[in-house]
Structures are given as structure tokens and as C-alpha cells.
Amino acid sequence: MIFNRLRNRFLTMNMVIISIIMLVAFGSIYTITYQNTRHDIDMELGRVSDFFHQGGxxxxxxxxxxxxxxxxxxxxxxxGDGGSPHxxxxxxxxxxxxxxxxxxxxxxxxxxxxxxxxxxxxxxxxxxxxxxxxxxxxxxxxxxxxxxxxxxxxxxxxxxxxxxxxxxxxxxxxxxxxxxxxxxxxxxxxxxxxxxxxxVTAQQKILTTMIYTFSLVALVMLAVIYFVSRYFAGRSIAPVREAFDKQKRFIADASHELKTPLAVINTNADVLLANSDDTISAQAKWLHRIKSETERMKTLTNDLLYLTEMEDARDRVLQVPFNLSEAVESVILTMEAVIYEKDLEFSYEIQPGLTTVGSSQQIRQVVMILLDNAVKYTSQKGSINVELMKQHNHIQLKVSNTGEGIPPEHLEKIFDRFYRVDASRSRSGGGYGLGLAIARSIVEQHGGRIWAKSEPGSSTAFYFLVPSVF
Incomplete structure (x- = not known):
């Protein structure tokens, strides 16, 4: 496994570096002690030699x-007088x-x-x-x-x-x-x-004991460092593994989403080629299907490129104060006709003058995604409600709607790319499961967070929270 090899390589490199540091440290201490011991021995030997050579x-x-x-x-x-030996x-x-x-x-x-x-x-x-x-x-x-x-x-x-x-x-x-x-x-x-x-046995024993002590301490420290490094190496690689797994899922999901429109386009092109003698008017049905699937593919690729650009530009957000209340009201005006056309009840409460920092256009896109989701999944004769209120030092937007709701096990996953609670409704609804992923990316880019609450069979509410500017 590539991650096991990466972890082992990191662990080996860490152990080699620490071993070299320990060897240099212990070697330096031993060398200094050895030189001091040799100096002490030479000094003592000199004193003893002076005693024996100068009248001992x-x-x-x-x-x-x-x-x-x-x-x-x-x-x-x-x-001479019988004194005792001394x-x-x-x-x-x-x-x-x-x-x-x-x-x-x-x-x-x-x-x-x-x-x-x-x-x-x-x-x-x-x-x-x-x-x-x-x-x-x-x-x-x-x-x-x-x-x-x-x-x-x-x-x-x-x-x-x-x-x-x-x-x-x-x-x-x-x-x-x-x-x-x-x-x-x-x-x-x-x-x-x-x-x-x-x-000089005692002095030499000190050096020998030091070598044994250093060896024992080094072995114990290396054992401890090995297990600690192994633990942290695993934790360090975990985000890389998670990113790699997400990339694999992303590629698989994108391939799956592209496969269906490509198959439709290919099939309709075959029908056109099989009836090459017919006029364009007679073949219009197949051409419209090809056009429709082409537009869907264009939407998908644009959304994918947008997500990629946003992640690359996460640290380059244009920090400009703007009126969030006006931004939300402008989106509501745009979506209001669609909501009433579907015969849905719509209410909203917008606290005026709420200001945040970031990109007004991107925040509008988040509100549009949440409202569009609410319109798609609201039950017939249902209702949609929008609230924008200040919460301490933050501004909170709530978009709720009545409908089937979202099962609890799906709430944490609905913001992942290509994830849909009901995959069978994706094509009829026109979505690819990228809208909420884009919304989360934008909100996090603005220093906020987004989440959802739902009561299955009753209602669903989406929230996002961004910092407020006083």
C-alpha cells in the first residue's frame, strides 16, 4: 500500500535523524568527559611522579x-631513642x-x-x-x-x-x-x-559505565521515539489518505456522471446516422436530446472547474465589506417568481443592515443554491421560509422547507461532492450533487460554517454562519 510505504519512509527518516542527533550529543558528552578524565589522570600521575622523583x-x-x-x-x-615506626x-x-x-x-x-x-x-x-x-x-x-x-x-x-x-x-x-x-x-x-x-581503574570504570548508560538510554529512547513517531506518522498521513480517497471517489463520481450524457449523445448520433436521408426537421427530436445532454455536461464541467478554482484560491479571497441583508434580498427577488409559480408558500424575515466581509457574488450563489434546493424538494402546497438574523458576533441565514426531510445518517454527507440522498431523482431534478459542495466551500472560504437539520417526513433547514462586521 502506498500509504504504508509513505509512513515507513517518514518513520525511517525520522529515526535516522534522531539517531544521528543522539549519537552526536552522546559522542560530544563522552568526548568531553574522556578528555577531562584523561587530564585528571595526567595531573594525578604528575603529582605522584613528583613525589617519587623529588625525595620520595x-x-x-x-x-x-x-x-x-x-x-x-x-x-x-x-x-635513635627507640621511637615507634610511622x-x-x-x-x-x-x-x-x-x-x-x-x-x-x-x-x-x-x-x-x-x-x-x-x-x-x-x-x-x-x-x-x-x-x-x-x-x-x-x-x-x-x-x-x-x-x-x-x-x-x-x-x-x-x-x-x-x-x-x-x-x-x-x-x-x-x-x-x-x-x-x-x-x-x-x-x-x-x-x-x-x-x-x-x-586508574575507577576513572576508566566511569567511562565504561557512561558508555553502557548511554547505550541503554539510547535504546530506550529509540524504542519510545519509534512508537511515538509511528503514531504521529499515522496521524500525519491520515489527511493525505483522506484526500487521496476523496480524489478517487471524485474521479469515479465524475466519470459516472459524464458517462450517462455521453451515452445519450452517442445513441442519438447513431440514430441520426442511421436515418441520414431524413430532413433536419424530421431529426429535430434527436438533435434536441443531444443539445440537452451537451448543456448538462457543460454545467457539470463548469461546476467542477469552479470548485477547483475556489480551493486553489482559498487564501486569496477578496476581503471587501458588503451588505449581506441586501445580497439575500436580491436573491429572494430573483427566486420569488419561481417559488410562486410552483404554488408554494413563501415567507422571509431579513434583519436590515447586516454586514460581513468577502465576496458578495459568492454569498449570493450560496443563497441561490439553498433556495433552489428548497424549491426542488418542497412537497406540493408546501412552504419555504428564509431568516437572516444576527447571532452575537456572527450572521446566521436559515433556509427551511417542508417535505420528505433527510434521514439522520445522510446529514453529514450531503455536502460531499456528487452525494445525493435519492440518486434516482438526480437527473429529473437536473442536479449532479455539486451545489451543496460549492456552498460549503464558499462559506468556509469566508470563515464560516454550514450545516443542516432535518425531521424526516416533516421539514429540512439549512444554516450558514459568517462573521459580522460592526
């Missing part, structure tokens, strides 16, 4: 000495001062590398309290000399961490080891290299 444990800071121990690093502080929780390194202000000493033990700092270590800035960090020192051949760490980790872990840095000895690098994300910084020293490591 195991690096021979002010007043301190250093020695190698490849089995591990254990920080402890010893005092652990620095930020760096994971023990720092202490002796009673006589002596410098620190570095000694090896089976479990790690012991570091003792003198009073010069007090002025150092420790790394961030929540950072998990350690440092490795190697010689020029990347052989491990010492480890500065407050954690008991396997020698294999340190070797693997060193190998990752050796594989890419940069100032700021990243790697993942045993499910933990590490940032590291490599610097040259007099002995060889110093590598500082910082655990």
Missing part, C-alpha cells in the same frame, strides 16, 4: 640514602625522624627494601590520599633495581608491569593488568629509568 621513599631524598633490593620495598622508620598512608611509605636529627638510611631485608628518611623528608608533598601507586627503578638495561610500594604484590606482577612499560616507554602510558587499569610515566635517571604507576 627509596629515591634518596634530602638527607636520605638508597640501595637496591630486587625482592621488594618495605618502608620503615627507626628512631606509616605515611598517602604514599604507602614509612617516614620517621631520629632524636638527634640524623639522616635516613636504606637497608635490605628478605621481604623488601627498607627506607628510612631523615628530617629532610618532612617537607615533601605526598601523593593524593586515595591514589594507589608504586614506583620501579631500573638500570639502563631495564633490569629491576628497586621497588617503592606499600603493597605486598608478587615479584611477577612487578616484572609484568615493568615489561609493559619497557614495551612502550613513554611519558604517559596506559595498560591493563589482571583486570586493573594502570597509568604510568617513564623518566630517565642517572642510574637508568624510573617508572611510576597509578591505578
Amino acid at each position: 621513599p627509596g629515591q634518596g631524598g634530602p638527607g636520605g640514602k638508597k640501595q637496591s633490593d630486587t625482592s621488594g620495598l618495605e618502608s620503615s622508620a627507626q628512631s 606509616m605515611d598512608g598517602a604514599a604507602g611509605v614509612s617516614g620517621g625522624s631520629s632524636g638527634d636529627g640524623s639522616g635516613g638510611s636504606l637497608g635490605s631485608s628478605g621481604g623488601g627494601l627498607k627506607t628510612q628518611t631523615g628530617g629532610g623528608g618532612r617537607g615533601m608533598n605526598p601523593p593524593p590520599e586515595r591514589s594507589v601507586s608504586f614506583a620501579l627503578r631500573t638500570d639502563a638495561e631495564w633490569n629491576l633495581l628497586a621497588k617503592d610500594s606499600r603493597f605486598d604484590m608478587d615479584d611477577e606482577f612487578y616484572e609484568l608491569a615493568k615489561e609493559r612499560a619497557v614495551a612502550n616507554p613513554v611519558e604517559n602510558g596506559r595498560f591493563t593488568l589482571d583486570g586493573t587499569d594502570w597509568a604510568y610515566s617513564t623518566q630517565r635517571t642517572a642510574e637508568g629509568y624510573s617508572i611510576v604507576y597509578l591505578d
